[in-house]
Amino acid sequence: MxxxxxxxxxxxxxxxxxxxxxxxxxxxxxxxxxxxxxxxxxxxxxxxxxxxxxxxxxxxxxxxxxxxxxxxxxxxxxxxxxxxxxxxxxxxxxxxxxxxxxxxxxxxxxxxxxxxxxxxxxxxxxxxxxxxxxxxxxxxxxxxxxxxxxxxxxxxxxxxxxxxxxxxxxxxxxxxxxxxxxxxxHLEPGPAPRHFDIAGSAVFTSALVALVLAASWAAERDGGPAAGSALAASIAGFIAFFLIERRAPEPIIPLHFFANRTIAAGTALSAIIGVGFFSITAYLPTYFQMAYRTSATVSGLVPIATVFGMLISNLLTGWLASRTGRYRIFPVGGTVLGAVALLVMALLPAGLQLWAPMIVMGAVGLGTGAFMSLIVAVVQGAVPAGQTGTITATINLVRQVGSTVATAVIGGVIGSGVAAFLPAGLDASTLTPQQVHQAPPAVQADVAQIYSSVFTPIFIALACAYALGILAAVLLPHGRLSDEPVPAHAPSETLPA
The missing domain is CATH 1.20.1250.20 (MFS general substrate transporter like domains)
Known part of the structure; x- marks a missing residue:
């Protein structure tokens, strides 16, 4: 319409x-x-x-x-x-x-x-x-x-x-x-299903709830047994879901979608955003308060710069893609920029002037924004209009699940890593930035070095995630965005597969 x-x-x-x-x-x-x-x-x-x-x-x-x-x-x-x-x-x-x-x-x-x-x-x-x-x-x-x-x-x-x-x-x-x-x-809905996938919906929802709970409990101090049980239930649920969807006449998540190269690559890129970007932003203020010894207010400048870079890049690339019809260059360039910037973050020595990490994390935001909304638009064009809601849900789902799981994993790594290396007399469970800032200079330096050491492999792992995103972006098919509306019930995709 x-x-x-x-x-x-x-x-x-x-x-x-x-x-x-x-x-x-x-x-x-x-x-x-x-x-x-x-x-x-x-x-x-x-x-x-x-x-x-x-x-x-x-x-x-x-x-x-x-x-x-x-x-x-x-x-x-x-x-x-x-x-x-x-x-x-x-x-x-x-x-x-x-x-x-x-x-x-x-x-x-x-x-x-x-x-x-x-x-x-x-x-x-x-x-x-x-x-x-x-x-x-x-x-x-x-x-x-x-x-x-x-x-x-x-x-x-x-x-x-x-x-x-x-x-x-x-x-x-x-x-x-x-x-x-x-x-x-008023938009024309798709054809009424002869069989709504109740079994697939119930099993998928249960498996996903178990996964999110496992990720949440894993970050808690005494949550190991509960997280392990929830993770096992989640894995069993997803296996059952896969078997159900293969036999369902009208599955809630059509697995044949992923035979399309545009959808498979776009889904991977959406997951990269959740895993590599949204997972780390919540921990940046703590990192800078401890490793750079900044106040809580000042530490918020880095995530602000990161998100601001994402906002500008998101709007700019959306406008350029609509103006030129070309889309593949933006996720390729964005993942490259994100991978390089996160690797630079891993190599930055703690204690630099704050403008240095602000610029680097701003570059991560610029790279991510280059394909954040664009990839949703591209994947939507790979299915008939009558299945737009299903594919849009899928692309958002992998992003949110990736963010939830990666956030919990990073939180666990930070908690266990800091606790393992803290000097005697400091308790990781009660350690606050104010307590560190009031400690002797030698203790401050030790804590800063510990946080730098703990976050370095995290930034490297996230850089590797963006590197995998480069591969997914390169696998996107060449082509131009069409000026023609997508038919409501087209038999096949209008973007190259």
């Missing part, structure tokens, strides 16, 4: 607003957690306010993608928005931690629908040539949320109360809903 320029701008404004709300709720809560847990008296369950949201938004992606194709992306989008606003209202009225976690799970479920259907709707109303530009605009919601979320969350908590971290969504979301009713077009 082709829209007029005015309607397309209205649609983009509506989708960007809603995508930003969903992304912001993922980041804005971080600075409110201490206040929330203190008032609700549940410090030990504090992490589940975030984990519940992330888990719900991850496991529902394939189900929502399939439902969007069958029932229509507009319907799923509007229902998700109403559910998101209701969950936001419930979060603010929470009187205990169980209530808040349950409301956050509902919020995460609806957020997945908002993010996924926003990308699906854009894909359905644009040509392949137009799509990267608009996908980049929608994709800008997440880096912007990373930049402003913690500051906004802290200010709201300090001046209005933590409840307004959630309630602020209501007026903005209501305005976005009114705009969406007008701007989001």
């Amino acid at each position: 082709q829209l007029s320029p005015v309607k397309l701008r209205l649609l983009t404004t509506s989708l960007l607003t809603v995508s930003f709300l969903g992304a912001l709720d993922h980041t804005v809560v971080s600075t409110s957690l201490a206040t929330i847990s203190g008032e609700l008296g549940a410090l030990q369950l504090m992490s589940w306010v975030v984990v519940g949201y992330t888990l719900a938004s991850t496991v529902l992606l394939p189900v929502l993608g399939r439902l969007g194709d069958v029932l229509g992306a507009r319907r799923i989008f509007l229902v998700s928005l109403v559910m998101f606003l209701a969950a936001s209202l419930a979060c603010g009225f929470a009187t205990d931690i169980a209530w808040l976690i349950a409301a956050r799970v509902l919020q995460g479920m609806s957020s997945a629908g908002l993010q996924l259907m926003s990308q699906t709707i854009i894909a359905r109303v644009t040509t392949q040539r137009e799509r990267p530009r608009y996908m980049a605009i929608i994709g800008a919601a997440f880096p912007i949320a990373i930049l402003v979320g913690p500051v906004v969350g802290g200010a709201i908590t300090d001046y209005w109360g933590w409840q307004w971290v959630f309630w602020i969504n209501i007026p903005v979301g209501a305005a976005a809903f009114a705009l969406a009713l007008v701007a989001v077009p």
